[in-house]
Amino acid sequence: MIEASYELDDKFIRAHHQPVTLMDLVCDQGAEVDRLLRHTGLFYHEVAAGRALASPRQYLQLIHNARRLYPEPELSFLHGQRLFPGHYGAVSALLGNAPDLGQALAVFESAQSLISPLLTTRVARAGDYCCVQWLDACGAGDEYRFLVETMMAGLASVTRWLSGERLPWIFQFSYPRPAYPEQYRVHLGSDLHFDAHMDAMLLPAGYLDRPWPRASATARALALRDCENDLARLGFRTSFIQALYDYLRQRVREPVSLEQAASALGASPATLKRRLRRQGTHFQQLLDRARKHEALHLLQLHGYSNDQVARHLSFNDPTNFRRSFKRWTGLTPSACRRLLARTLDRPDPSARSDEGAC
Amino acid sequence: MIRMLHLHRWKILAVATLANLVLLANLAAGDPKGLEEIAWLDIAGEGGAALLAFLWLGLILNSRPSGRVTNYLVAGLTGIFIAYWQDVLDEVIRLPEAVVWDHWVESGAMPLGMVLLTLGIYHWQREQLAINEQLRRRERIFREHRSFDRLTNLTSAPYLRRQLAMELGEAGRAVTLMMLDVNRFDHVRRQLGPRDADRLLQELAELLLLNLRQDDLLCRYAGDRFAVVLPGTGEREATLLGGELIAAVDHFAFKTRQGETHLQRLDVGLATARGDEPDALIERANQDLEARRQQPAPA
Numbered sequence: 001m002i003e004a005s006y007e008l009d010d011k012f013i014r015a016h017h018q019p020v021t022l023m024d025l026v027c028d029q030g031a032e033v034d035r036l037l038r039h040t041g042l043f044y045h046e047v048a049a050g051r052a053l054a055s056p057r058q059y060l061q062l063i064h065n066a067r068r069l070y071p072e073p074e075l076s077f078l079h080g081q082r083l084f085p086g087h088y089g090a091v092s093a094l095l096g097n098a099p100d101l102g103q104a105l106a107v108f109e110s111a112q113s114l115i116s117p118l119l120t121t122r123v124a125r126a127g128d129y130c131c132v133q134w135l136d137a138c139g140a141g142d143e144y145r146f147l148v149e150t151m152m153a154g155l156a157s158v159t160r161w162l163s164g165e166r167l168p169w170i171f172q173f174s175y176p177r178p179a180y181p182e183q184y185r186v187h188l189g190s191d192l193h194f195d196a197h198m199d200a201m202l203l204p205a206g207y208l209d210r211p212w213p214r215a216s217a218t219a220r221a222l223a224l225r226d227c228e229n230d231l232a233r234l235g236f237r238t239s240f241i242q243a244l245y246d247y248l249r250q251r252v253r254e255p256v257s258l259e260q261a262a263s264a265l266g267a268s269p270a271t272l273k274r275r276l277r278r279q280g281t282h283f284q285q286l287l288d289r290a291r292k293h294e295a296l297h298l299l300q301l302h303g304y305s306n307d308q309v310a311r312h313l314s315f316n317d318p319t320n321f322r323r324s325f326k327r328w329t330g331l332t333p334s335a336c337r338r339l340l341a342r343t344l345d346r347p348d349p350s351a352r353s354d355e356g357a358c
Numbered sequence: 359m360i361r362m363l364h365l366h367r368w369k370i371l372a373v374a375t376l377a378n379l380v381l382l383a384n385l386a387a388g389d390p391k392g393l394e395e396i397a398w399l400d401i402a403g404e405g406g407a408a409l410l411a412f413l414w415l416g417l418i419l420n421s422r423p424s425g426r427v428t429n430y431l432v433a434g435l436t437g438i439f440i441a442y443w444q445d446v447l448d449e450v451i452r453l454p455e456a457v458v459w460d461h462w463v464e465s466g467a468m469p470l471g472m473v474l475l476t477l478g479i480y481h482w483q484r485e486q487l488a489i490n491e492q493l494r495r496r497e498r499i500f501r502e503h504r505s506f507d508r509l510t511n512l513t514s515a516p517y518l519r520r521q522l523a524m525e526l527g528e529a530g531r532a533v534t535l536m537m538l539d540v541n542r543f544d545h546v547r548r549q550l551g552p553r554d555a556d557r558l559l560q561e562l563a564e565l566l567l568l569n570l571r572q573d574d575l576l577c578r579y580a581g582d583r584f585a586v587v588l589p590g591t592g593e594r595e596a597t598l599l600g601g602e603l604i605a606a607v608d609h610f611a612f613k614t615r616q617g618e619t620h621l622q623r624l625d626v627g628l629a630t631a632r633g634d635e636p637d638a639l640i641e642r643a644n645q646d647l648e649a650r651r652q653q654p655a656p657a
Contacts, residue, residue: 028553029508072508074580081544082552160544182515182640186539186580190648 002247002265005240006113008057008138008279012234013117015042015052017088019059022066022079023047031069038065056118056138056239063143073180076146077187080153084115085162090226091115097220101159101167102208105132108155111227112137112238119147120242126301129344130208133200133293137239139279145175148199153187155201163212169203172196172343193343197329197336198296202344241279241286248290253314258283292328299333300340306333366419366432373415373436377443380463384444388453401449408442411435427485430478437471495567498575498587507578509556510563518577518585522636525589533631534596536586537643538566538603541623541651543582554614558622561612569606570599585643593630600626625651 006012013019019042027033033044040061046052054062067075085096091107091114098104108121118140122133132155140147152171159167170191171184177194178184184192231237238246247264248256261283262272276282291313298304298312310321325333363370415435422428444463453460497513498521505517513521525533540546540562547555559582566576566584575587586603588596607624614620627647629639 025552028556077581078552081547157544161548180515180580182580182583185644186583190644 002243002261003238004236005238005243006056006117006138006236007240007275009055011053011055011058012113013054013056013059014050014088015047015054015058016050017086018083018117019054019062020047021082021086022062025075025079025082026066026070029070031066036062036065036069040065059118060140060143063146067143067146073178073183074187076149077153077183080150080155081157081187083150083154084158088114090223090230093219093223094227095158096162097215097217097223098162098212099215099217099220100209100212101130101163101203104159104162104212105130105208107227108132110237111231112242113234113236114227114230116151117239118143119151120238121151122246124297124301125205125208126297127303128205129202129301130205131200131202131297131301133198135199135242135245137242139241139281141280145178148173149183152199152201156188162214163207163210164214167203167207169201170343172198172200172202174199196339196343198293240275241281244276245286245290248287249294252291252294253312255314256287288328291324295325295328295333296336296340299337300344306337309333362420362422363416365424366428369419369432373432373439376436376440380440380444381447384447384451384453384460387457388451391450391452395452397449401446404442404445404449408439408446411439411442415439427478427481430474430481432478434471434473434475434478437467437474439471441465441468441471494572495570495574495576498573498589510560510578512563512576512578512584514577515579515585518579518587519636519640521575521577521587522639525587526631526634526636526639532590532592533639534588534591534593535629535631535639535643536588536596536600536603537579537583537627537629537640537647538586538600538624539581539583539647541625546620546622550614550620554620557615558612558620562607562610565606565610566603569603574599579640583647585640593628596628596630600628 023033023036026036037044037047040054040058042052042054042058042062066079085092091111094111095104095107095115098107105121105123108115109123112120116137118137120135120137122135124131124133134148134151136144136147156167156169166189168191169189171188171193173192173194174197175194181192244261244265247261258269258272262269265272267275273283276286295309295313298309299306304312306321307318310318313321315321315324322332325331325336329336331339415432418428418431418435422431441464444460444467448460448464496511497517505513507514522533522535525531540558543555546558550558559578563576563578563584566586570576570586573589575589577585577587579585586599588599591599604624604626607622610622612620612622625647627643627645627650629642629646631639634642
């Protein structure tokens with residue numbers, strides 16, 4: 001079964017939590033709050049009273065307005081650095097009292113609807129690396145890159161604060177090098193890789209369970225209980241697109257049809273199609289995304305050969321796999337693996353691999 | 359948009375009154391022409407010129423504080439505007455032959471305005487040279503108003519890249535690029551809060567400028583990182599200058615809005631140009647900075 005989830009127009013984001021940090025940031029630079037809230041459907045007196053609930057679409061409109069009123073590339077990074085742990089009740093206390101990086105990442109993953117409603121987090125531990133991947137939660141469109149910058153800056157900043165040290169994150173981006181690389185360099189770090197097909201942060205896995213100095217076990221236990229209550233009241237942890245993506249990723253070895261996915265949702269195929277279209281995507285795109293990410297993980301982190309990946313994804317013929325992979329990434333599996341091996345500073349693995357096959 | 363106009367209320371009122379007086383004098387002395395007598399092309403030409411002169415007046419007023427130079431410029435443009443205005447009125451109002459003052463308005467205001475405007479532009483140029491002297495260390499060689507950073511009023515990274523491309527193009531001249539940032543600024547921002555942290559960056563920019571030489575250029579690279587272009591400077595001299603900046607910031611007792619003192623440290627990295635491209639030089643300076651960054655004291 002696919003779990004309960006939210007969509008672009010569900011009003012559940014407390015506007016006085018994360019949206020207000022963005023409003024404060026932009027208003028500090030001299031923007032008027034009325035212009036900032038234009039077309040969002042939010043009213044300042046309701047936000048200030050703590051009553052306003054925003055949908056992801058309204059939050060995205062707020063971001064759109066903020067970027068117009070403060071058109072500097074540093075905006076997303078500054079926003080991210082102000083976000084966490086934040087003052088969002090139990091979830092902030094849970095994050096602020098995380099005893100180590102692994103538990104902090106677990107907050108992002110399991111309480112995503114409370115802490116990062118627009119971008120989902122998936123954490124994978126593979127071999128000697130931990131990979132934190134960021135995914136579009138409900139169709140961010142033009143604001144997607146802004147969200148990636150925001151969340152990466154936010155996670156890098158809060159983990160530096162809580163751990164007391166600068167963690168040697170490796171950053172991978174699905175998009176090309178932007179016109180303002182200096183913002184990435186200063187706000188994120190020196191290990192930046194653009195055109196790398198995934199928006200992810202990687203770190204040697206040894207950092208996951210190093211104890212952090214600030215955590216209080218009692219405060220954390222209470223926060224965990226309250227946070228679970230908040231999530232139960234909300235009724236969902238993640239977005240509809242993410243829930244479906246997770247379903248497809250779990251079944252990446254078997255061919256899943258639209259009809260099967262629809263019945264797992266308890267909906268008709270037409271309903272599923274309509275819901276996806278409303279959020280700017282479609283079934284084949286999600287399926288391709290799930291399979292592409294699985295292939296990239298296996299190639300980069302597990303050190304699979306091209307043939308092994310093809311077999312894992314149930315391609316019965318390497319040529320077919322190569323064609324699909326090229327459609328997903330624009331690269332052959334071997335070329336992509338060389339590129340990703342460089343990211344991790346590993347020797348080029350293709351020297352020993354099945355170059356001829358793929 | 360309208361930032362300076364309120365400073366010039368009286369000037370605007372004077373120009374409007376003058377234009378009205380000319381109109382009233384024309385109406386009092388003459389009669390409106392019939393539609394068939396009006397030369398529309400002349401009206402478009404002269405009216406357009408009057409409108410443009412009026413627009414220039416507005417732009418000048420909106421961009422300048424009051425003062426001598428502004429007064430000259432405004433007087434000159436007003437003369438030109440009034441002359442064209444009389445020209446336009448001539449086209450729609452017939453004055454009796456006996457009236458001669460309209461020729462005086464037309465032919466007298468124009469040269470007088472031109473002379474005053476010339477005088478104004480001359481003094482404006484003198485003023486600009488004085489401002490350039492003040493702006494040295496903030497910009498070199500070329501000016502691009504869109505590349506100023508909002509927070510510190512220093513130039514930003516794109517300007518730095520273009521500037522370096524020009525400096526590195528001059529063969530045989532040593533150039534060193536220095537990168538500076540505040541030690542553990544991420545913690546500082548959380549301790550001070552974003553507003554005080556922004557103010558700290560502004561004040562640091564001023565402090566760094568005070569400690570630089572006339573020909574050096576200070577840019578805000580991004581966040582808390584500043585770049586200094588040191589023309590004609592080798593690595594040894596640059597290291598000395600870097601040490602001076604570190605010492606200056608060590609002794610800078612920043613005050614928060616609550617009046618508390620906050621001390622901070624600067625980290626410095628250097629790269630001397632060896633025939634590399636701007637981006638490569640920036641990257642080397644960044645790497646040097648990160649390699650030399652002082653590790654935080656164990657808690």
